Amino acid sequence: MPVPVLEFGSGVAARTGEARALTPPSVRPRLAVESLDAWFSAAQALRDVSLTVPDGTVTAIIGPSGCGKSTMLRCLNRMHETVPGARTEGHVLLDGRDLYARGVDPISVRQHIGMVFQRPTPFPTMSIRGNVAAGLRVRRPRPSRSECDAIVEQALQRAGLWDEVRNRLGASATALSGGQQQRLCIARALATRPEILLLDEPTASLDPVSTQAVEELVRDLRGDVTILIVTHNMQQAARVSDRTAFFLAGEMVELAPTERLFTSPSDPRTEAYITGRFG
């Protein structure tokens, strides 16, 4: 029996768990970035970045440290501007609507886009259930207790954590291992049914087994959620993504289907990076 799914946004049509795998990703660009610039005070972190992200795809962002990959991601859900002195210019269009238009509330933007950070950040004073449901508390209309429980279960199942924690949902989230905590954070992000899911080096602090679990999870979510994943691990990018973007010194050098980028990159800088000549 399919678990009831609550919708908080538009664009992703209602799907039951079984139908998910059968629907191919749509070709319409879900997300479009136009001439994005970003600064940390006086230092420019992103230069004139433009890219499109089709619905339901997984896009990997790779590049050496400091190239602006995380900044790029954080600009998409307007987290970049929470840093004192940070500034952005340009447009980010979600289904055609500019997130940076005058009058748009960043809080509202972030309620449509989910994010998972490099280090697991469960809320230490909340239980596992509380953590997963944390995002639901600020949605309106607020789901009832039983609806919340259903959503929590579904999110934990999607994150591959349900079986491990089903009997201790009330336990403190900090009692979980690192890999479990990160999957908890993914479940937390998924619980709100985001239209876009941003993953900022999600496996950087995880052991190989947990890393594999998270990568499987990303592959499972393909088609259902539009994902952008920042990674410094090229093999990971090759494993999970449909398209890959290579960033260097704040600029997007190349964006191509993953296989093509890694086998026959068009830009010599991309080639230099993926063959290990720097980075």
Next chain:
Amino acid sequence: MSAGAAASRPSDRQRAVRDRTRRGLARRKVVNGIMLGVLGLCVVLVTLPLVLILAHLLRTGAGALDVAFFTRMPAPVGEREGGMANAIVGTLILVGVAAAVGVPVGVGAGVYVAERRGSWLATTVRFLSDVLNGLPSIVMGIFAWQFLVRPVGHFSALSGGVALGAMMIPMVTRTTEEMVRTVPVSLREAALALGYPRWRTALVVVLRTASAGIVTGALVALARVAGETAPLLFTAFGNQFWSTNVTQPIAALPLQIFTYAISPYDDWHRLAWAGALVLIAIILVLSLIARAATRNRFDASAGA
């Protein structure tokens, strides 16, 4: 003399230097030992008064302490059946009023200073909080008299509690600020990324995470002000009778101890010691609760 012989046998001069160095080293070692002894003496001299005071307190206070102490009212001189029931309750009431004033302001100011670090107002508040901290308690007492007693025309527990609360504010502000600052930025970001508005991020994430430390800080501050006498001299004033009315003068342990101590009656002196013992016990209990609060939190989050 051949070069080889000169190298193998130290000259007189070299021997003199070596001896002087050895003697010097020996003397330096002696100095080292002496200073170590002096420092040890310092430790003894410092812990000695504490031990003396507590020992005397226990001995004399326990001797005068009985159940009647907690249940009876102060009696006129000569009657042996006196107690400090009203003073104990009075202290608790005063502490309650102080908490109602000091905790909200302290926590609020502490959160503000932590969140708006670097702004001129936050720096000013921090500085003035320190200034407030160093204010003599008697000065706070006469201020409270001037501001809260004089206009009304009579003493009150409320004015005493407010004076104590004002004294609490800097301590609570400081501990709150420190606790809020220990909450990692990543937690804040996680909440923001979920779409939490700033105020909710602050309340749900920051305050809840720091709450144990904040509570501890508040309890420690309460323990401190519970023992203050000077601010109460002209505000709560003391009361021979039973009263829980906050708009009237009220008895308090420190006040009662003071009154009895400077009196010429032996009975009252004994009661003063008993009162001091109870006062210290109350302070100790508050401090222990404060410590327990932090420890519980750490145990719960162990294994992260």
Next chain:
Amino acid sequence: MAIAPQIVRADAGTPPLVSIHDRGLGDVVYRGVILFFALCVPLLVVLVAWEIARAGWPALHRFGFSFLTSSEWNPVKQIFGAAPAIYGTLVSSAIALALAASLAIGVSVWLSEFSPRSLRQPVAFLVDLLAAIPSVVYGLWGIFVLLPVLRDPVMPFLRDRLGLGHTAFFAGPAYGPSMLAAGLILAIMILPYIASVSREVLLAVPRSQREAALALGATRWEAIWHAVLPHARTGILGGVILGLGRALGETMAVTMVIGNRPEISASLLAPGYTMASLIANEFSEASSDAHLSALMAVGFTLFVITIVVNAAARWLVWRVERGARVSA
């Protein structure tokens, strides 16, 4: 609270994004509340200063500068000179500092450099415990334990056996309540404050400093004296001045052992007055408006002195913190 975004279902509708003008009641309230509480602090300080200054103004106005310098304090004749109280405050605090500073620094050095691991926590705890004892309990102990001991045998010993009675500082009758007693009690009371700051400052000195000195062949004491203490000098000074600030304002314990006599005497064995104990002693029985105003003026003087001293202490400690951050 934010107005709920309209939920648009299915199809390629534009995602509902809330305009910025609809949001933020929660934020505004939150920011307003903490701002309000934060403003209470400066407001309180200003209020205290204002009220006490206002109440003390008549006396200050009437006596002018001689209020601070005249040594006649006579409520009956309505003549008020606060010099004895100011003198007493300064002298008792000076005695307290002289006794407490070296002891407190000594304990801190021992704790940070020499103490075995197992003793560190307990001893530090004991030293901090001194600060937790209420002033009135110190006073109680002072009256019934310290004063009798001073009266006999200590004071006669100092005065007669040691012959110090020939000096002005130990001359005259010794009944117990005295400047010396007040200084002693104050010393015990300010010890933990100086010790706590000194301990923190000493622990903040980088290990490399000690190790460098030891590697040059210094004994442990020499390493401390030449490498660690100079580094910590400013912070320790800040702690000492902090202790001074505390001593200046201490009321109850001092009132109970100092004798409460408004006279300036060079002798430490004689009773005296401090500003704080003066107020504590006479406030309840202030016989006239002039008396009250004079007491308020004394309070204001005390207020100003402690603010200046504490500000100096904080500034010194702040300088040390900033230096540590820069050079860390």
